[in-house]
Amino acid sequence: MNLKDEILAVAQGARQAARRLAHASTETKNRALLSMAKGLRKSEKAILTENEKDVKGAKEKNLPKALVDRLLLNSSRIESMASGLEEVAALPDPVGETIKMWRRPNGLEIGKRRVPIGVIALIYEARPNVTADSSGLSLKAGNAIILRGGSEAIHSNLAIARVLSEEASRAGVPQAAIQLIKTTDREAVRELLKLNDFIDLIIPRGGESLIRTVVEESTIPVIKHYKGICHTYVDESADLDMAVKVSFNAKVQRPGVCNAMETLLVHQDIARDFLPTMIKKFQEAGVEMKGCQEVRKIVPEIKEATEEDWKTEYLDLVLSVKVVPSLKEAIEHIHKYGSSHSEAIITENYRAAKRFLDEVDAAAVYVNASTRFTDGGEFGLGAEIGISTEKIHARGPMGLEELCIYKYIIYGEGQVRQ
């Protein structure tokens, strides 16, 4: 079978599976999730053997150490995939809820019923745990998933996906509800992106260039975020101890992720009180800082920030710092340079808090809390398949409800239109 036919067969299989899975009972889906968890535990040895091949390959190719680490599986990482599936089984089923229902003057009863999206294709890099986590969420929401992982993790992904789809099938879920693309040929992605009749949604997760390629080439809807350039704005009325604590957490607790702070904005009236302490704390944690002119007047040893720095997602212990004359200019800076991901204000002032919440256009807007909370688990959604900075369908962490859509159901008694 050539590549084109192979991908087409996968997508057609997924569509068939999705039609059946859409009205599978919660019981069947949960049984499948629990079997999948058991299956992963039982196949630990086989999965680790396959994973070794990937790790060896990555080392031979001299891939960065961080990437090799993300690739690496061990007993505890497999256990955490398994228990993740069990947690998803314990979440409420989002499918079938009638979100609203009303009666029209002509007697028609019109309802919006939550239903699965259908077929989701996930295009991702490195971490093999994504294979299990996403399959679990997708299945619980009644969707078929097509997984296309990175070539570095292909052996691990194949081993994991095989266990998942076999166990799901044993529990009564169509085997094609979880499929991994076997070829690592890049052409496979291109083929996927054109199969509008069989795939309903593409979710790319990974580096910005991967995501841009997907957006450029896909004629299927894509939900994604390119990056997280998140700001914390310390208002003139901020509790400065809180501001230090929250800003520090937003930058340092885990700098390599999309909800970490990249730029600190400070109101000019408290800059002299706040910045020396804050900067000292960052320096002690090894954070490299780049500041505007005003920052450098207060702490001269800071490097100068360039225009480029305000647009940069460092994903590292690096931070841009800027003094702003007003809340208004803080918001303007956020809109000019931000990525509409997560934005925070630290303030004790009621009006400033309200205005920030009202005016800042981002997936998650915080008052007095760390941007690091933008996460499905932290929000109480149970888990997430990704984070969206789109302006349609879903924003922020995407959990089970965001993997669904609705259909209108209409109960009539012979009504015709006049």
Add this chain to the structure above:
Amino acid sequence: MNLKDEILAVAQGARQAARRLAHASTETKNRALLSMAKGLRKSEKAILTENEKDVKGAKEKNLPKALVDRLLLNSSRIESMASGLEEVAALPDPVGETIKMWRRPNGLEIGKRRVPIGVIALIYEARPNVTADSSGLSLKAGNAIILRGGSEAIHSNLAIARVLSEEASRAGVPQAAIQLIKTTDREAVRELLKLNDFIDLIIPRGGESLIRTVVEESTIPVIKHYKGICHTYVDESADLDMAVKVSFNAKVQRPGVCNAMETLLVHQDIARDFLPTMIKKFQEAGVEMKGCQEVRKIVPEIKEATEEDWKTEYLDLVLSVKVVPSLKEAIEHIHKYGSSHSEAIITENYRAAKRFLDEVDAAAVYVNASTRFTDGGEFGLGAEIGISTEKIHARGPMGLEELCIYKYIIYGEGQVRQ
């Protein structure tokens, strides 16, 4: 200014306007809508003069009569645009509602607040009333709109859009909240489709080829429907009088629209009782029919349907008719040939009704009612900017709520992530 800069300036202006409009009060938006309505009535003469140019041009180009009719404005059509705007003013404001809000164990209060999408570009053909209707809906939902109408209606659209944006601006809404692209150069659309930083959503309305081009070229999310191949399935247990009445309405009441029926499916066990009466009624109304072999056994004078017919949106007094052996095969036919728009079953059987509602994957699924009800007004949404057959964001008629998205708002008291 060259074309590229012109389109960019429009889009940038729209983004600025959208930021302000996002937190405009309901009062301001309603005042603008009422002024816009008044403005249209006051400018009737000027608009009709411009419209004459379009109609004259269309006649000179020998455009089809139906198209010329759609283009034509008169006093009562302008009045209906104006009263449409007043109706939108009377609808509840969708913006600002907290859809849900909950408290996390760490004390964070997390809410989903409904907010405008931002900047919407509408690409449409022919009817100048769309210019007013869409501007009104978009404004009420707090969005800026970029209108790109067809070249046949350019004079009418320019005249209408000028009135709308001037009146909106007088009422305190940014003038750039409603902008019409002045050039009819097709290149303008291509430019629009790449401005991801300034445009959040593209809604194309018109012929399938226009929509396909938009989907192919856009890197901005698109919500659309290509066509409506809607089915009515007459179950073995149907009330045959109701089946005749509802099927007739679905085909004949207004055949040129997307929610009209294109294929009638009939259970084999009632085909002999049902088809002769039904077909006679259609013949009396001038409906041309194409049937499968089984249909032709019962009513031999019917033409034979080809494979192509099942896939065709006639938009006319033409109907495909097929006998099916079971509900299951009716659903399979719908999924194979349908466009996921509107599908109906006529039945007295509880299980059949339930199964059809559960299994049919379409924007609107009906029991015992005409598919012609798929419409924002008929559903009670007040109005619609279009109908979606997407699987994300919105399905079916898109009203004010569907022109919105949500953002997370988070109230903290210094929480940091562990």
